[in-house]
Amino acid sequence: MSPLSATGRALITTFGLGFMRPISGTWGSLPPLLAAFALLLVGQTSNWLWYAVMAGFVLIFSAACVLWGDAAEHAFGKKDPGQVVADETAGMAVVLLFVPRINMDRPLHAALLLLSAFVIWRLADIIKPWPANGLQRIRGGWGILIDDLVAALYAGIAVLILGRLIN
DSSP: OOOOOHHHHHHHTTTTGGGSOSOHHHHHHHHHHHHHHHHHHTTOOOHHHHHHHHHHHHHHHHHHHHHHHHHHHHHHTSSSOTTOOHHHHHHHHHHHHTSOGGGGGSHHHHHHHHHHHHHHHHHHHHHOTTTHHHHTTSOHHHHHHHHHHHHHHHHHHHHHHHHHHOO
8 A cells, every 4th residue: 555645745735724633524524515605696506517627626635535545544543533534525416416596696595595504514524324333334435425325315305405496
């Protein structure tokens, strides 16, 4: 196994957010949320741009988990170490892919939905509903990532339903 490179360390800790204790997973979830608010603030909530930005987060930080997960576990000395938050970054972006576009034309409405998405995601990530909880047993980077992606799907569905209900 190769050591954790500087690039790998930067990406897998979401540029150091994983070192912010005690709630590193919450810190790691913020970059996609902040990007969503930035898009909202500048009025760029068109479908293609929103999906491109969020998909970029999912792809980059999922790849970081898969590529450097084993090295990170070795470097930090435990399975799915707290410093690794690329999975939370990718998971939050997955949830934001579910935000109904119909809710984005009213900024206050959109902001409340984005904050709700964040809370729902953090709860799903902490609770890890079945089968996400069992997927943590997978070894290496896939084990770091896949449980969060499954929890993100649950949270995303809840956000989609909430967005449709409050429209």
